[in-house]
Amino acid sequence: MTTSMLNPEDAARCRRSLAEEQTASLAATDDWAHVDRDRVHRDWHELYSEIAAAITAGARPQDEPVQELVGRHYAIASRFYPPSRDAYLGMALRYAEDDAMREWHNSYHPRMVEFLGGAMLRYAETRL
Template sequence: MQPVFGNSGLDQAEAEEDGTALLGYSPQDRSPREEAERRALAQKIGSDWNRISSRIAELFAAGVPENDPRTQQVVDEHYRWLQHFWTPDRDSYLRLAQMYVNQPKFRKRIERRKPNGMAAYLRDAMTAYAWARLR
């Protein structure tokens, strides 16, 4: 799968403001067809993230444990979603999980329009996933 950079369907102005925008090549470096394909894939990636984060928020709000199979299934989707950008191993996935909580800009993005505490829940679910499934 080819890495994708650019607007992933999230609010680009907000992403640029808080420094979480994904940067890529400028549109003039692509043919119109390549740009259309990139936009379609970026839209799908954004939609996938919105679906994944909404599902995590639902599980968190319902009190489903981080290591519950339902939660771990959604975390597996998150892990596969990340492969649009890179393929984390256990250590890098654990670091990303910590970053989601420790870096205010990421915590803000994760918890924007979602319950407070969701970043810590996602971190704990990612940690359980990493130790169970990754090397």
């Protein structure tokens, strides 16, 4: 299952949750002044490289080792603010729908956005 399989109402709710939670967090934290952005970017790079290797090796989004990687993804995102289940799914939707985000993520692997979206959906359904 991928985020493209969310029904339109659920997808809209997730997009809205992401926007609302990010806006509130930005306002409460002086535009995320508390976040070490250089460290976050290094951690994203390391994580996405590992996910790309997993995709190449034939892993599936629901595989436990992939879910552990997605747990790290959630932890990195939570350095900004801990997203709710809906906001986390909204993030996956943004990766797929925003051209720049899709291009950046898919620079690690051509199937990154599709794979990560499915993995984030599974993680949200089972752990958030």
